[in-house]
Amino acid sequence: MHTPLYTTTMLTALTILATPIMLTKTNQSYTNNIKLAVQMACIITTIPMMLFINNGTETMLTNMTLLTISNFNIKISFIMDMYSLTFTPIALFVTWSILEFSTWYMASDPHINKFFKYLLIFLIAMITLITANSLFQFFIGWEGVGIMSFLLIGWWYSRADANTSALQAIIYNRIGDIGLILAIAWLTSNMSNWQIQETLMHNFNDLMPALGLILAATGKSAQFGLHPWLPAAMEGPTPVSALLHSSTMVVAGIFLLIRVHPILENSKMALSTCLCLGAMTTLFTAICALTQNDIKKIVAFSTSSQLGLMMVTIGLNQPQLAFMHISTHAFFKAMLFLCSGSIIHNLSNEQDIRMMGGIKSTMPFTSTCLTIGSLALMGTPFLAGFYSKDTIIETLNNSYLNAWALMMTILATMLTAAYSLRITIYVQMKHPRHKPISPINENVKTLINPILRLAIGTMISGLLLTLTILPTKTIQMTMPMPIKLLAIMVTITGFILALDISNRTTTLTTPKQTMYHQFSNQLGFFNTMHRNTPNTTLKASQKLATQTNDLSWLEKLGPQGLSSAQMPAINLMSSQKGLMKSYLTTFIITTTLMLLLSL
Incomplete structure (x- = not known):
């Protein structure tokens, strides 16, 4: 009934958001144009949300085939259900506030227009992820928020900490991406397309795709083990931190598990993994927050x-x-x-x-x-x-x-x-x-x-x-x-x-600082371990390459070893030792004695 209105309003909102990116300007009004575009998109997307609240109708829009390989189709597909229709206006509302705040916070930055453009692309990538009904589309949004977080965390790139934090974020998220790619590949082997709704209609009893999806969410949503990038991301400007933590990057992992929850709900092992992982994350990071002194890191x-609490809820099958x-x-x-x-x-x-x-x-x-x-x-x-x-x-x-x-x-x-x-x-x-x-x-x-x-x-x-x-x-x-x-x-x-x-x-x-305080303040010694592991590995590699390898193949068994092995035989067979001064001295003394005796 309301399908045309749903699709029209959502696509209009996306068009309005994309317009300022196409019309790049260098003057100060460009920031206001971006803020106005997000504000208009926020107001427009409340219309389908209110229609959904009133009527409860959902819809899917699939109108373009990107690629067909034998019997496998890749399509562009949007889904307007409870999750996308509710979260899109919330994300736009929060981003609108953050962009307005940025005009004050980043007023002295010479590249403020580029900063606003990056924030807008960050938001569009997240909306792409939320509204995707295709795993291909979802992956574009997933990688989009990842690369934009890299660029925004490292915004002040002249600082070494900003560069290392941005690299840390992207490397930890690559581990999660491996899980998502493996899950998509596993699902592809059993499906004829990448449509999420069609994929979820099948009953999956295999644990492999569920574990891949959990690994993806662990990396993107900073669960225990892959969490150190999140506090390090505070090296970016505060508006970036606000957008990253509230409605874009970090909730993408949890949103993935919510979107594909039918794959997890029949697997007790997958749900138990989510429950225990989330409980460990929520307690460990709360302990770490207790003794931090940087307000943004707390x-x-x-x-x-x-x-972690959201991951616990996924484990509760809710x-x-x-x-x-x-x-x-x-x-x-x-x-x-x-x-x-x-x-x-x-x-x-x-x-x-x-x-x-x-x-x-x-x-x-x-x-x-x-x-x-x-x-x-x-x-x-x-x-x-x-x-x-x-x-x-x-x-x-x-x-x-x-x-x-x-x-x-x-x-x-x-x-x-x-x-x-x-x-x-x-x-x-x-x-x-x-x-x-x-x-x-x-x-x-x-x-x-x-x-x-x-x-x-x-x-x-x-x-x-x-x-x-x-x-x-x-x-x-x-x-x-x-x-x-x-x-x-x-x-x-x-x-x-x-x-x-x-x-x-x-x-x-x-009182004197205790081991418990140090555990909390040093983030469970994660940073120390992360520095010690490559340091120990590099030292061991150096010893193996220079001392063990070179000593064995060059000085014991190789050319130097062969020459050293032949030296004793040479010494036995010849009286020539190569001692030129001794030979000359002996020659001169012998010649002198012969001359004296002949006279």
Whole structure:
């Protein structure tokens, strides 16, 4: 019924987004054109979303065949279902706010037009991935967000850290890409095309494609083992971090598992892998966030922790619930990064939370929104994070699944309150510890408007999504009171413990750093291991090549070895030793003696 309207509005939005890329300009109005294009696309894409909420109709658009090889077809195909119709306007809304913020944050950058163009291509790649109904299209979007993240993380390429962080991101994601390519190749051997919907109609009992898809999500969504690139990505400008963590790159891996969930749902091994991997990720990264001092890295580790929670939800066989957490998470995570960027910029590029303090007086608006974002991250009732996070933990409590994963997730929820409170105390409260001549000014429309917009989204998005898009996989609604209140109870416990520890450490002498503090502060010694592994390998290779190899083949068995072996025989057979001075001396003495005797 509404198929033409769906396709027309979505394709119109994509055309509007692509237009500024074609019309490259060098003047300052180009940034405003890009922001306006994203704003218009956001408004247009709300029309099909509201139609879907009202009527519940979904559609697919397949109108172009790219390539036909014997009986295998590659087609361009778009899908307008609950996931794409809901997430596209959310991603556009968040990007609109980030672009507006960027006009203030990157105002002094000489290449701001190129920066905006990169952000726009980043967004288009993500929308390509979200709306793809073909594995070929999906892979284009997947690689698109990967390469754009590489370019944007390394934006300040004159800094060595930015270059290494960008390389780190792309290399870790190549490992995930191997998993996706293997899964696609395995599916190709059993299918006549790459249409996702047609692929999911088959019953797959093989574990191989599921493990490939999980590996792909592990790399892209920074799960445990392939997580170090995510905190390193903070070397990019703050708008890049905000877009990367809220609605593009890192949620692509979880979105992949949501999109192809029918392949996973019949495999207990695959679901258990997701559950345990997610639980390990959410706890480990929460522990790492506890002792970081860089404000952006704390927020980055919180993203990785929330991605672990989404992976746990996939393992619970609840993809719609994971999608809901992606949608609510986008608002408050983008706002946390924009507030961090406002603080960093106003404090003359200071990122260490120990050098902040007292900004609730000097930057009241930023401080208020940072508090709202931290409360939403903790799962405070009636903010965005509560509606999805609380439901996930309730579902986990009522499942007949791994008690170890449940315990890890509950501990991570407690630690979320601790590191969120740590940001609040160090950054906003007590006396200022920053430089006294900081030019603090937050009375700028391009700073206030985007953060305010995201703050409103943080406060109402959870309720709106709960009322409009309910999970089709029903979850248990009746449960004992302690189970119902467990999430909020552990959050309050973590909050009180963190407050007590903060009071103790600020009023008493700080105790000596323990091994546990070093474990958390050194990111579980991952960086040390990553440096030691190539160092040890290179040293072993050097010894093998120079000492063992050369010594054996050159000096023992090779030319030098042969000559050395023949030396004793030469010495026995000949009295000539090559000692020229001795020979001359002997010759002169002998000649002199003969002359004397003859006379």
